[in-house]
Amino acid sequence: GQAQIGVTGLAVMGRNLARNLARNGLTVAVHNRSPERTRGLVAEHGDEGRFVPTESMADFVAALERPRAVIMMVKAGGPTDAVIDELVPLLDAGDIIVDCGNAHFADTRRREEALRRHDLHFVGTGVSGGEEGALWGPSIMPGGSAESYRKLGPIFERIAAQVDGEPCCRHIGPDGAGHFVKMVHNGIEYADMQLIAEAYDLLRAGLDATPAELAETFRQWNSGELESFLIEITADVLGHTDASTGQAFVDVVLDQAEQKGTGRWTVQSALDLGIPITGIAEATFARSLSGHADQREATRRAFAGTGPAWQVADRDTFVEDVRRALLASKIVAYAQGFDHIRAGSQEYDWNIDLGGTATIWRGGCIIRARFLDRIRQAYDDHPDLPTLLVAPWFADTVRAGVPGWRRVVAEAAQAGVPTPAFASSLSYFDALRANRLPAALIQGLRDNFGAHTYRRVDRDGSFHTIWAGDHHEVEA
Numbered sequence: 001g002q003a004q005i006g007v008t009g010l011a012v013m014g015r016n017l018a019r020n021l022a023r024n025g026l027t028v029a030v031h032n033r034s035p036e037r038t039r040g041l042v043a044e045h046g047d048e049g050r051f052v053p054t055e056s057m058a059d060f061v062a063a064l065e066r067p068r069a070v071i072m073m074v075k076a077g078g079p080t081d082a083v084i085d086e087l088v089p090l091l092d093a094g095d096i097i098v099d100c101g102n103a104h105f106a107d108t109r110r111r112e113e114a115l116r117r118h119d120l121h122f123v124g125t126g127v128s129g130g131e132e133g134a135l136w137g138p139s140i141m142p143g144g145s146a147e148s149y150r151k152l153g154p155i156f157e158r159i160a161a162q163v164d165g166e167p168c169c170r171h172i173g174p175d176g177a178g179h180f181v182k183m184v185h186n187g188i189e190y191a192d193m194q195l196i197a198e199a200y201d202l203l204r205a206g207l208d209a210t211p212a213e214l215a216e217t218f219r220q221w222n223s224g225e226l227e228s229f230l231i232e233i234t235a236d237v238l239g240h241t242d243a244s245t246g247q248a249f250v251d252v253v254l255d256q257a258e259q260k261g262t263g264r265w266t267v268q269s270a271l272d273l274g275i276p277i278t279g280i281a282e283a284t285f286a287r288s289l290s291g292h293a294d295q296r297e298a299t300r301r302a303f304a305g306t307g308p309a310w311q312v313a314d315r316d317t318f319v320e321d322v323r324r325a326l327l328a329s330k331i332v333a334y335a336q337g338f339d340h341i342r343a344g345s346q347e348y349d350w351n352i353d354l355g356g357t358a359t360i361w362r363g364g365c366i367i368r369a370r371f372l373d374r375i376r377q378a379y380d381d382h383p384d385l386p387t388l389l390v391a392p393w394f395a396d397t398v399r400a401g402v403p404g405w406r407r408v409v410a411e412a413a414q415a416g417v418p419t420p421a422f423a424s425s426l427s428y429f430d431a432l433r434a435n436r437l438p439a440a441l442i443q444g445l446r447d448n449f450g451a452h453t454y455r456r457v458d459r460d461g462s463f464h465t466i467w468a469g470d471h472h473e474v475e476a
């Protein structure tokens with residue numbers, strides 16, 4: 001075979017990834033279960049580079065130079081296993097299967113282990129950036145063996161987004177590390193979007209502003225510390241007018257947010273690892289809540305008219321308060337997301353470089369932002385940073401934002417505007433900085449009803465109080 005790499009699964013993502021590879025000078029074998037997609041790709045884009053179209057899996061594998069590298073871009077779940085089962089008997093020791101679909105990292109760990117027994121490399125790879133990213137330069141998060149990265153690295157680094165001359169791709173770590181990091185990326189994306197949505201909702205209620213006016217506010221924010229792809233497209237969406245009604249587009253869209261499940265995976269994994277990613281959890285639950293139309297309708301009817309009118313005292317101060325609250329809450333969400341990656345890395349022995357991970361999110365992916373340079377800097381300066389919140393730039397930014405953050409959350413509560421992510425992020429911050437937490441009382445209660453014991457502030461050891469008797473303390 002003469003193709004340097006192959007892509008099987010030519011729906012929107014695979015097709016664009018194959019075009020990206022070909023545009024970058026690689027000879028790309030292409031394959032899809034139903035051959036119409038393969039034919040369509042070559043008919044429409046065959047002149048963009050060197051494609052080797054194939055219609056059977058055997059021909060596809062035969063078209064590849066050895067060791068072979070096969071990228072799979074098929075539907076996650078059962079279809080991924082089905083395609084792997086089809087490929088394995090056709091491959092030889094040392095060949096590489098790259099799964100660029102949105103697999104759960106636990107599935108990737110299972111598949112990697114199974115294929116290792118066949119002397120095959122299985123490289124679960126997170127790809128972010130949607131169809132445009134796949135075509136013009138995504139953020140690429142490969143897991144798998146270091147050996148496989150020696151072949152894949154130069155290819156992936158060439159087709160990835162580039163920021164300041166650096167590719168948005170690096171080897172994340174063994175087996176499921178790439179898909180794990182992609183999962184957390186998506187969780188952070190949920191939090192980012194929820195925070196932006198809350199900022200919009202607050203500004204709209206507090207200022208009685210139109211979406212078009214708020215588009216301008218977001219456009220201005222995009223030239224400062226908040227500069228990011230999501231803020232940029234927020235301005236775009238808010239500024240858009242619906243053609244059929246002439247109303248603001250955002251007002252004709254049904255207010256029930258959907259999800260494909262990566263936010264849920266992130267929260268489930270964080271629960272398993274014991275990492276409080278409250279921002280991502282609130283964002284995920286906020287989407288669920290929005291979809292409970294019956295409950296919303298019943299509750300809206302039961303409590304109609306109880307919201308007080310809201311008049312902010314000073315418009316400019318309020319806008320600046322919301323901006324600072326958004327930035328501070330965003331810092332919390334990222335601090336939590338990076339804690340989650342660190343915990344996953346420890347649990348699964350992945351040795352993930354946190355600063356490096358921030359580096360490859362600066363371009364190509366949905367959460368790309370100026371701010372990620374700061375995160376890289378923070379972890380490069382202090383790899384053992386206990387939390388991003390205490391890195392100098394972040395600490396200064398949060399400190400400067402706290403008064404506005406508190407005012408916004410308090411005013412929102414007074415006015416009855418829901419701010420689950422703003423409010424819980426502020427609580428997270430206040431909990432971390434508290435001298436004492438009421439966790440002491442929780443421990444007392446657990447000891448009282450279940451003899452679960454507690455530790456003391458003044459002595460080592462575990463203790464239990466005889467609650468049912470004379471309340472004397474015994475060493476447990």
Ligand code: NDP
Binds near residue numbers: 010
């Ligand atoms: P889809 O997730 O819609 O998957 C369609 C592709 O899977 C088609 O090529 C289809 O082949 C193939 N397929 C489905 N079932 C089987 C099967 N049993 N055997 C063989 N092939 C099968 O396509 P997308 O391009 O949207 O996404 C591809 C992957 O990339 C998914 O895992 C997705 O989660 C992930 N991803 C998607 C992003 C996006 O923005 N869309 C972003 C990042 C990752 P056929 O044409 O024959 O039906």
